[in-house]
Amino acid sequence: MAESVCRSLRDGALEGELAPTLTIKDSLASPFGFNVFSHILVQLSSQIVAGKSQSQGMVIVALSRSPSSYIDLLKMNGVDVESSKKWIHILDCYTDPLGWKDKTRKSGDITDPSNQILSSYKTVKDVNRLFSVICDLGRGLVGGSKSRFCVAIDSLSELLRHSSVQSVASLLSNLRSHEQISCIFGLLHSDLHEERAVAAVEYTSSMVASVDPFHHSVDGQGSNLGNSSRQNLTKGKFNVRSKRRNGRVRVTCEEFRVEPSGISFAPVSSVDGAAVAVAGLIPKVQFNLQLSEKERVDRSRVVLPFEHQGTGKPIQIYDGRRSLEDSNNEATPISGGKKEDSGRGEIIYYRDSDDEMPDSDEDPDDDLDI
């Protein structure tokens, strides 16, 4: 649920625990991840300003959107960005991530010195330095060692493009372990990376929210929005998987709708909505793997070939061509030697239970009587 995700981020980290981390995952089939990211950004910012969250400040690492767009977003949603108590800082990794513009800018420094909430960062490939800069900026916002701040990374995909999976995973781990970081959330485009990269980021997150299309396309060409149904253009499914401290995993599913004013969430609208999320986890097969009562009884009655009947009589080998009564009249000399008298070696086979499963630990050839 989007509400519970926002609540987890608002409540933040417990003493001595890793900070809750949310990865928002989308793909070109439903490219609304940024809408979710902005929604959470606005919610958390309002709570910070109102003093209702554990975080007292926020550092936004802007890689795929300009810092001014975030300032406009917050202003449009009534969040006071220019309050006297500075609570937000935007690290601009968007305008000049590699320092190319330094060569042409005559003034050199494009940061407006009067703008207190913006810093530019021009070495986006240096993830270690990025970590130190984020921590310094956060400490500058909230001060003392007991106060915490949160971190928003608008494109983990951009970070993965500029550096290795290991660097990004270790950045997230280091941020999570930092004693002053309350929570972290970031956006990842899952179709841009190998599965192992996406898995690495998911492992370092305590919550993974997938933005999925409303209808999955049947053929393989559906990765492009243009090929998908009309409904996929405005709404989709919001699946959240959160890891609890005790190891339990909670999965929820909602529908979202994209509007000019933002994004809205609602419970899944189908009739068996509650079962949809759970049903989605169980693979659908065409046949029933369970046994009914009658089938269980019938199975216990089946006479297995080559198995000792255990009655002391000569072993009847049922070869499938005749009924059991007919073969009773014949003595099979093959097995005769085995069960003559107790003086010689004898194999007596006792079944442990009537419904012993075929794949038990015993040597499956034990019951052969050849």
Add this chain to the structure above:
Amino acid sequence: MEQQGLDLMDQALGFHSNKAQQQPWPLCGRFVLVEDCVDTSGAFVLHHILKRSFTSHPSSAVIFLAFANPINHYDRVLRKLGCNLASQRDTGRFFFLDMLMLQCPVEGEPNHDGLAAVFEKIERVINELSPENKKFVTVIVDDISCLELAANGSSNDVLDFLHYCYTLTSENGYALVALNHQDIYSDGERPAFKLEIEYLADILVKVDPLATGLAKDVHGQVMVLNKETQKQHGISSIKVNNFHFKIKENNTEYFYAGTRT
């Protein structure tokens, strides 16, 4: 602006027939990505936008980065469409950056900043524009696949370069138009390169052959995906237009499927 009817391509790109609604250049601040394939070239879309950009506003300017063809090629094509590139160049509205011989230094060599130098050149051209021509600037890249060749196959460098060009749209309100050959990247080791650029694009124009094969009167189909992006919130609505086209000597006709007998 020219008094002529808007065709389907114009409408799909955001031109409105109602003059009151229309901005002078609706591609301002947007990145248009044209994807084509071997069977159907999408160059006609670039030519269409190039011509429209001159007619949109008397003080618009175009910076054309040519990796695929020399200027004479575009001169001939646009002349057939009724546009004189030479006179636009003389009046300071058309800047042709010939990148055909560009070969970036290999990584590790000194001055390994080949594409950074190209971006620097673009910025220099922009700085030298007269103030009235700076408002409606369109940067056109033809094409991304050749750009990647010039960058020694480094798709990361190409993506960095496109990111920097994209910042021109958000910081200065310029338009960015680029052509990419989708079938080079659609399968194999690097589908992510094509997808990265598709994520960046505000308007995606996909040119494909007809599913039924070659035809005399219909040369292919176009899908225009126009993301109404509010830069703050993200995508607010998506409009998809599908239609067919026929390339003629002096223009291109666009029509809905099945409306041609």
